[in-house]
Amino acid sequence: MTEVWALFGAVVGTYLWRALGVGLSGRINTNSEFFKWIACVTYAMVAGLVFRIMTLPVGLLAELPTSARLLSAGLGFAVMLWRHPRLGGLIPGLLAGSSVILIAGLLQSN
Secondary structure, eight states, X not given: OHHHHHHHHHHHHHHHHHHHHHHHHTTOOTTSHHHHHHHHHHHHXXXXXXXXXXXXXXXXXXXXXXXXXXXXXXXXXXXXXXXXXXXXXXXXXXXXXXXXXXXXXXXXXX
């Protein structure tokens, strides 16, 4: 019987907030200062996590030298900025940075 109450609580806890989000979504101005602030905080958190992964990695990435990791991040960022926004620079930037990591890993293993 406890499992039924736990399942009921999980369902209510999940779908209650979803229903409130759907109900309030029509009344929220996404161009407000609050949502601009939320977007800035989100970007800052992602940038902080990427910086931490590049400077203090764990696992296989930690075996590569810091210079290779920073070179891959810099090249990926440069390719992303170089590409026209309508053409989409994210995928080419990710491919460029990942290629540098792959090549550096292959060169280090030999």
